[in-house]
Every structure is written in structure tokens, then in C-alpha cells.
Amino acid sequence: MVKKHTSPYYPDIPLFLVLIPFISGFNYYLTYTNVQFNWWFVFTYTLDTLTGYVAWLGARKVILWLDHKMPYVDGFIKRVTIQFLLTTIVGLFIISFLTELSSLIVKGKWAHPSFYSHDLFIISIWFFVINAIYIMIHYYYKWQGTEEKVKSEKEKLNTGILAKEGKMEVRVPFSNILGFSVEKDYVAVFTNTGKQYFLDSTLEKISSKLPEKLFFRLNRQYVVNRNTITGFQRRENGKLSVTLTDNPSIPQEIMVSRTKAPTFKRWFRNLD
Incomplete structure (x- = not known):
């Protein structure tokens, strides 16, 4: 039998808990020049990672909502297109809001314009990766469930x-x-x-x-x-x-x- 997990996309939670810090580090390398390992690096990297977690949870919530409102079986292309657009919009909104909020608290001013022209573009690419992972997990479980179902059906046919x-x-x-x-x-x-x-x-x-x-x-x-x-x-x-x-x-x-x-x-x- 297929083992049941709390999350319908298991192991997405442990996977992204590990993956997002690496994504934050990669984005940090692309975003900042003359990176130095000091308290500012630790602070900004931690802040970016926590922001990434919140954005991922927002995107995950959208995917779970779409599973009920617009399952893949009702139209794969339509579902994937809407899923990508909604998760990207929600994720970028969360990141933008938290970035502006932290900038106002720490620096007392709005985020630098380059955040919108450069940083958000890089971040948006990662939402392709997030969606691809969730789609692959979905179809892996579907394939696994189909294998079990075929086996069960064969057993029933013989009885x-x-x-x-x-x-x-x-x-x-x-x-x-x-x-x-x-x-x-x-x-x-x-x-x-x-x-x-x-x-x-x-x-x-x-x-x-x-x-x-x-x-x-x-x-x-x-x-x-x-x-x-x-x-x-x-x-x-x-x-x-x-x-x-x-x-x-x-x-x-x-x-x-x-x-x-x-x-x-x-x-x-x-x-x-």
C-alpha cells in the first residue's frame, strides 16, 4: 500500500526547509557585490531566508487551494498556467511587502529601486522551480497510486x-x-x-x-x-x-x- 503522509506533497516541507537557505545564498551571491562575512551578512541572509520561507508557504497555500478548486484532471495546461501566475504573484507580493517593511524598520527608507528591477526578476525564476517540484511530486504520487490501483484491480478480477x-x-x-x-x-x-x-x-x-x-x-x-x-x-x-x-x-x-x-x-x- 502507498504510505499516507500528513502532507499531500510529502516530502515538500523538509525539502524546502533545506532548499530555501541554499536559494537565499545563491540569490545573495547574485545580488550583492563585495560580500563579507560579518554581522550584516548574517542579518541580511537570515532575513532573506525567513522571507523566503513565508513566500514559499504562501505559494504552497495557493497550490493546495487549487487542488480543490481546479484539479489537474480538469485541464493540465490551464491548471499549471494559473498555478504559476498565482503562486508567483502571491510569492512576490509577500517578498516585496516584507522587504519594504524590513527596509523601513532597519534603514528608515524604502527599498532600493534595483530590488524591483533586478532582485525580484531573479526571485521570480525560482517560482518556476517551486512549481515544477510540486507538479513532479503530484504526478509521482498519481503514478504510484495508479500502480497500486492496477494491482488491486487485478486481484479483484481474479476473485x-x-x-x-x-x-x-x-x-x-x-x-x-x-x-x-x-x-x-x-x-x-x-x-x-x-x-x-x-x-x-x-x-x-x-x-x-x-x-x-x-x-x-x-x-x-x-x-x-x-x-x-x-x-x-x-x-x-x-x-x-x-x-x-x-x-x-x-x-x-x-x-x-x-x-x-x-x-x-x-x-x-x-x-x-
Whole structure:
């Protein structure tokens, strides 16, 4: 199983805690001439590093917010473009504000104009690096999760589902199952062999044990096999009408709610 961490981008926090002091040192070398190791160097370097931490945390907050509001799956180019622009704007604003504030406190005057014409340009380049690191971490976890999911799906495909046939308990292969439907206190299992089984369980519990690539829960009453679906049509209010193969066991048309419609379309198009 993939190990769960507090941060969805682990190990970003320890990584940037180490990386930002190096970035500050590199920027210091590019920004200042005739650098001397004295109290002023220690003071300004420490101040730049602390400012860098605050700017990174601001950019990180933007990325986490975008994960909820604009996930990568909704459009990679759009997400990356907006992420880069927002993180850069937020980060540079934080750095500019703290630099001006510290300049007023320490020197009693505004920051030198070269800060905006030279320093901020160098700093903005680092936001490319920050965003690239977060994007790589995101897709690494996505790839890792996909590997685990594929392994889990293969294991599920090999198991099938246990059902009762009279006094016997039989294993029904998933490839033989057309779908499931709620029938009063039981869940009916329809197969391509014409046999029908009843399970003493809830549709929700059964759904959690099914291979996600093969089955989809269309609504509260039906779960169907991908191979029984011939297509779908858009209906009013964002709903979908899913068309199934002609079979007396299940309806030829089942409605999908507006909230489930986007998930169904991604599943049907193999985008998840």
C-alpha cells in the first residue's frame, strides 16, 4: 500500500526547509557585490531566508487551494498556467511587502529601486522551480497510486463475487456479471448466462469490492458492467441517460444524476 503522509506533497516541507537557505545564498551571491562575512551578512541572509520561507508557504497555500478548486484532471495546461501566475504573484507580493517593511524598520527608507528591477526578476525564476517540484511530486504520487490501483484491480478480477445458489455457495466471475440492482431487502446479481443470484448485503458494500474499471454505480439502485453500456445522452439539468444492451434482466435506459455525471463520463472515457 502507498504510505499516507500528513502532507499531500510529502516530502515538500523538509525539502524546502533545506532548499530555501541554499536559494537565499545563491540569490545573495547574485545580488550583492563585495560580500563579507560579518554581522550584516548574517542579518541580511537570515532575513532573506525567513522571507523566503513565508513566500514559499504562501505559494504552497495557493497550490493546495487549487487542488480543490481546479484539479489537474480538469485541464493540465490551464491548471499549471494559473498555478504559476498565482503562486508567483502571491510569492512576490509577500517578498516585496516584507522587504519594504524590513527596509523601513532597519534603514528608515524604502527599498532600493534595483530590488524591483533586478532582485525580484531573479526571485521570480525560482517560482518556476517551486512549481515544477510540486507538479513532479503530484504526478509521482498519481503514478504510484495508479500502480497500486492496477494491482488491486487485478486481484479483484481474479476473485469474482460469492453468491448463494440454493444451499450452495458459488463464486461468480466478474466477467459474467451484467450488473446489480436493489430488490427490496436483497441485491440481485444478473449474469450473461441468464442466472440470477441474490446477495444479503447492501449495494454500497458490494460496490466497494468491485473492480472500478469494470463496474460503475449509476444511481442508488443500479451498478452495471462497462460491457453492458452502449452509450449515453445528456438530459435536462445536467443529468445523463445511459443506454444499455438489450437484456430482459436490466432496463435499457438508466438515469444518472447531475452530481454523478462528470465522474461517469470520465470513467466511461477511461480518463480516471
